[in-house]
Amino acid sequence: MPSPPAPREIDAPPQAASPAGVAPPRRLRACHECDWVSALPPLRPGQKADCPRCGHTLVRRHYRAAQRSLALAIAALMALGLGVSFPFVSFQVGGIGNRIELTQTATTLIGFHQPLVAIVVLLTIVVLPAVYLVGVIWLQSGLMRGTPWPASRALARSLSHLNPWMMADVFIIGALVSLIKIAGMAEIQLGAAFWAFCAFAILLLMTTQSIDGDWMWFTLAGEPRAPEGTLVASRAAPQGVTGCPTCGLINRLDGEGRGQCRRCGERLRARLPHSLQRTWALLAAAGVMYVPANVYPIMTTTSLGHSEPSTIIGGVVDLWQMGSWPVATVIFVASIIVPVGKMVALAWLCLVVRRSDELHASVRTKLYRVTEFIGRWSMVDVFVVAILVALIRAGSLMSITPGPAALAFAGVVVLTMLAAMTFDPRLIWDTPPSPRPTPPASQGSSR
Ligand SMILES: [Zn+2]
Ligand SMILES: [Zn+2]
Incomplete structure (x- = not known):
């Protein structure tokens, strides 16, 4: 039986190999409650990452x-x-x-x-x-x-x-x-x-x-990169991006503030209509x-x-x-x-x-x-x-x-x-x- 993927540190997307000496791109999240964009730190089992602006828990890592x-x-x-x-x-x-x-x-x-x-x-x-x-x-x-x-x-x-x-x-x-x-x-x-x-x-x-x-979405569908030029410590909406409420991935929206998540397929809006x-x-x-x-x-x-x-x-x-x-x-x-x-x-x-x-x-x-x-x-x-x-x-x-x-x-x-x-x-x-x-x-x- 193949060994299951280990829920250990998920730092960078596996496909995003970076040249030696350059820090790998970090995984970005837009808080679902206050729209603040932050980069996720590497997390070990038992740790969690909170939104620095409103305190909402973005990710909680579990053991196995x-x-x-x-x-x-x-x-x-x-x-x-x-x-x-x-x-x-x-x-x-x-x-x-x-x-x-x-x-x-x-x-x-x-x-x-x-x-x-x-x-x-x-x-x-x-x-x-x-x-x-x-x-x-x-x-x-x-x-x-x-x-x-x-x-x-x-x-x-x-x-x-x-x-x-x-x-x-x-x-x-x-x-x-x-x-x-x-x-x-x-x-x-x-x-x-x-x-x-x-x-x-x-x-x-x-x-x-x-x-x-x-971890589930990372294992199911990897981690596509955040849209080019997404800035952290800033609000997502003025940048024309939004965080997926289901899988967390940041996606770019069209001119009318609509979009679809590239990873889970959820329909996205800048704000709930x-x-x-x-x-x-x-x-x-x-x-x-x-x-x-x-x-x-x-x-x-x-x-x-x-x-x-x-x-x-x-x-x-x-x-x-x-x-x-x-x-x-x-x-x-x-x-x-x-x-x-x-x-x-x-x-x-x-x-x-x-x-x-x-x-x-x-x-x-x-x-x-x-x-x-x-x-x-x-x-x-x-x-x-x-x-x-x-x-x-x-x-x-x-x-x-x-x-x-x-x-x-x-x-x-x-x-x-x-x-x-x-x-x-x-x-x-x-x-x-x-x-x-x-x-x-x-x-x-x-x-
Ligand atoms: Zn927040
Ligand atoms: Zn999604």
């Missing part, structure tokens, strides 16, 4: 990247297989009980005329993670044998877009919240699949963290959806023949009065603070984006990163509804049905996530133009 990702992806896929084949959780009250499997959290919703929420649940916890893991196994096994399998480049490009939509970790929090919510009213037993799914969530997270994109307009539109849609999400009940609890609908905030108040204030706090933060905070933060960023200066720009970029990171955690309440509706089925003795707010709230979460994605953080740094000098690439500063 392909082997590590492959092993983690196989383990995660096996854990997912166990997670969907055994009982997930069961409950008993007054001699009547119910036992569910993981996928029933989605399929039961269809029976209650909530097919869209069911699709969102199924996609985010099972389908997309499974597709991602199979893709990683295909890709990394090809890299390990030295010759990538067919379609590896298209696959590597697509997989990088899946990350934020895989929510196994959020689902685990949703499961814990649901179980604590009903622990006082019924007897709960965790099945084998619950623990398998916990292991899967952790392994999936480790798999996404283990991908060394820079109509970034502010799209973010505003998505924020407005999310704001509109937020009203029914809070006015209508998110679920209806029937206990001993008596039905009681509860809204999101009503559920928080009930939990607080029952004394489970830790769960009440989790739901309050995930369902009220995070979505509202995210909408306010993005609206503020859109408003002040044109009034930038370097000092405040770094604060705003940090705010944007937090906004982008926390968005998916709002799904907790949607998962709580999915789990409780599937599990608590004991007729008029005790049962839970979903309310119209579940769909509206899932819509708010998806729309705010899209709003954060369409916002281009490089706009924060676009004004005023930097007065700094621009030394040539070979002497560029970087760290």
Whole structure:
């Protein structure tokens, strides 16, 4: 078996042989968050290169990247297989009980005329993670044998877009919240699949963290040189070049600010098109959806023949009065603070984006990163509804049905996530133009 390419120092492109005594050309990157061009230093496993202007991590080098990702992806896929084949959780009250499997959290919703929420649940916890893991196994096994399998480049490009939509970790929090919510009213037993799914969530997270994109693209397609005359310690846009958001390579754009990456084939734009307009539109849609999400009940609890609908905030108040204030706090933060905070933060960023200066720009970029990171955690309440509706089925003795707010709230979460994605953080740094000098690439500063 041919030995896999070693993920050691990647300094210069292999095809760029330079005459003796002349430093090899360095690999240039344009920061995806502030558009600053820097030269990558040689990196050893465990090291990373940050953007000197905004602190965004440009490259993180891993030890034996392909082997590590492959092993983690196989383990995660096996854990997912166990997670969907055994009982997930069961409950008993007054001699009547119910036992569910993981996928029933989605399929039961269809029976209650909530097919869209069911699709969102199924996609985010099972389908997309499974597709991602199979893709990683295909890709990394090809890299390990030295010759990538067919379609590896298209696959590597697509997989990088899946990350934020895989929510196994959020689902685990949703499961814990649901179980604590009903622990006082019924007897709960965790099945084998619950623990398998916990292991899967952790392994999936480790798999996404283990991908060394820079090394992967270097091994897949080499490193074409940066366009002639690209300067470091300067912004990319005024030079007519841009960094590829998928593989990092710097490419030249045409007169209209469009282009295509020479290495991965991604379509490139100097800035995300109509970034502010799209973010505003998505924020407005999310704001509109937020009203029914809070006015209508998110679920209806029937206990001993008596039905009681509860809204999101009503559920928080009930939990607080029952004394489970830790769960009440989790739901309050995930369902009220995070979505509202995210909408306010993005609206503020859109408003002040044109009034930038370097000092405040770094604060705003940090705010944007937090906004982008926390968005998916709002799904907790949607998962709580999915789990409780599937599990608590004991007729008029005790049962839970979903309310119209579940769909509206899932819509708010998806729309705010899209709003954060369409916002281009490089706009924060676009004004005023930097007065700094621009030394040539070979002497560029970087760290
Ligand atoms: Zn940067
Ligand atoms: Zn690319």
